[in-house]
Amino acid sequence: MALKKSVLFFILPLTLLMWQVVTTLLNVPEFMFPRPLSVVRALWQMLQNGELYTNTISSLFRVTWGFYIAVVTAVPLGLLIGRQKYLRSVLNPLIQFLRPISPLAWIPMALIWFGIGDKPAIFLIFLSSFFPLVVFTTSSVLNIRTTYLRVAENFGLSGMKFYTRVILPAALPEIITALRITLGTAWLVIVAAEMIAVKSGLGYLIMDARNSLRMDMVVAGMVVIGTVGLILDYMVRLLERMPSVEWSRKRR
């Protein structure tokens, strides 16, 4: 807590001040490294004309859909793969092969399959989250303590009950960590995707500003991306505080 406060009230203002002073003293041209004040001005301007708002919303819209679809498909699949040896031996090689391919490499395909608009971007976000989530979920299922599985077996839990009452809750803490990481990646990918595939969103805003050499707007866009990223991360971290998840942190 003390650290957070010192960052907020001391380190952050100091960095901004240094930035302003150094760029002014060295007379760095605005188009190479804009000053904090002009970034603030650009932010204010974009806030007023609504540009910031609409672009943030369209980025969030795509990330939400892509991520949501990935979560509801990848987590159940990961749980199944983690439990079924046969399924694992069939699907694992395929998933391991597809996972390291950057979602951006899918852009040409995405454009051909889904045309221009939200759909290809959502598809890319889905891809960026889906494979890591499946892999993380699978490994968290494999990490479940044998004792819990034995207890479940002992009490005759089977089928859906076994998955919803034992496997999912036992794997949940690790799954939530995976959600945090993947949502971060999704937010990284959306910016890149929007630079190429669409005409709206924060990625597009940055590209558009660059084309008119408005570096103050580029940096302003970056600031917004960082802030939204922090908020998203915070939201997932709230899940870690659920009482039925807390145990994994309290144990050690």
Next chain:
Amino acid sequence: MEQEETLKKVEVNRLKKSYIERRTKKRFLSQCSAYEYCKVLDGLTFSISSGDFVCFIGPSGCGKSTMFRIISGFERPSSGSVQIDGKEVTGPSNKHVCVFQEDGLFPWLTARQNIAMGMEEASSKEALEEIEEYLELVGLSGFGDHYPHELSGGMRRRAEVARALITNPDILFMDEPFGALDFVTRLQMREEMVNVHQMFDMTILFITHDIDEALQLGDRIIMLSQRPAKVAWDIKIDEPHPRDLSTGDLRRLRKEIYYRMGLHVAL
């Protein structure tokens, strides 16, 4: 003559278990090197009458837990048979409940929810009352809404015992259940086990490293040999509870067990 007619609760016949050692590094106390056929259980034969409290003792690593996993149905024997109520054991059953060596409470459920998990149907008013009864029985009333990580080691064990008891099992398997507890808590748990055994008419199979614990709890003590394990000694104890280990037959028996376990110096 009549005794032979009565059906034994648990019948273990020439039980053998061996596996192929896959560890390439030699493990402490293991006599098997890598990729060798390793015998754990070597023809265990014994039978247990209904309602008995049987304690198993033996050197560490001798295969007590392996034997338990086989009798309770979690593992298959290599050869030989295990019969419960005259039927071959093919898998775990909620009539034969285990309390494992490690914490077996689900950490994502509260004590109450954990105990409720042992029941077929846990939402009715009667069921909730029953859960409350069992919480009280093990001295956890008021702690029902606590998560396991908010309970002490002894309380967690109690909750686990309550979860096992509420299913009304025929057989209770306990694998060194109190090993990790402090001395006084362990004594309290022993006392409660004696009460539980007198209150509920069930067969209890109990692994322990603690010879005194075995002497205080068991109607019978089965001592296993070094690996590969055989029955080394089968002792019946007919003393009433509470038992004083410092006098009489129990004292002599205790000495003898210490001696046979390889503790030659009188402690």
